Amino acid sequence: MKLTAQEFGRMVDGACITATMSFSSQVDLAEAAKKYEFKQVYGFASYYDYLLKELKGTKTGVGGGVGSSLGAGTERTEVKVFEAQTYMNMGMDEIDMWMNIAALKNSEFDYVLKDIQAVRNVVPKGHNLKVIIEPCTLTSEQIETAVKLVVEGGADFVKAGTGFLGACTLEHARLMLRAADGNVKVKCSGGIRELAVVKEMYDMGVARFGMGVKSAENIIRLLKEEE
């Protein structure tokens, strides 16, 4: 099926999480979200209130990032739970949490699973929970294991990454989709820049794209040129 600019806009989680960006980047994020009807936005936690106010009554939900020091820094499970609960209480729509990638790599699968389940417990069904696995840091086997833990943990999506550690590739999309086997949706994110890549991911069955504002706008422009 042909991907339209409008449909793509509705599949985008607009992201602006680069710590060196100023407040104006959050304003740009909110404006682009309104214009293209992004599915969600992910901004700086200190501006979540601004984004919630700005996007109230629009088609765009505000998502909360949980465990953002890549899932294993200061974010013990109870801290992730507190973050997720706080964002749900604030009226946020979806939660993107980082898997504890170090624990995954150390084969502490029970810890990884319980970490996801604990956050799921405070993110009611109907609010998507996505788990970020940063596939560029993992082997193919680890990606498969990570996705299976995401399924077992009761999340709704497996999400690729931030782009900080490397881009999400077609191969990552293929591996995540294969391991998900329809049991969780797949969000590709981080370093996605090419229209051809977006189209191929869409055809493969990717359900959501996480992108910075300028990159998403560029893809939308290219799709419009084809219409």
Ligand SMILES: O=C[C@H](O)COP(=O)(O)O
């Ligand atoms: O969650 C992070 C973003 O989706 C990263 O996307 P980007 O590489 O286009 O800034």
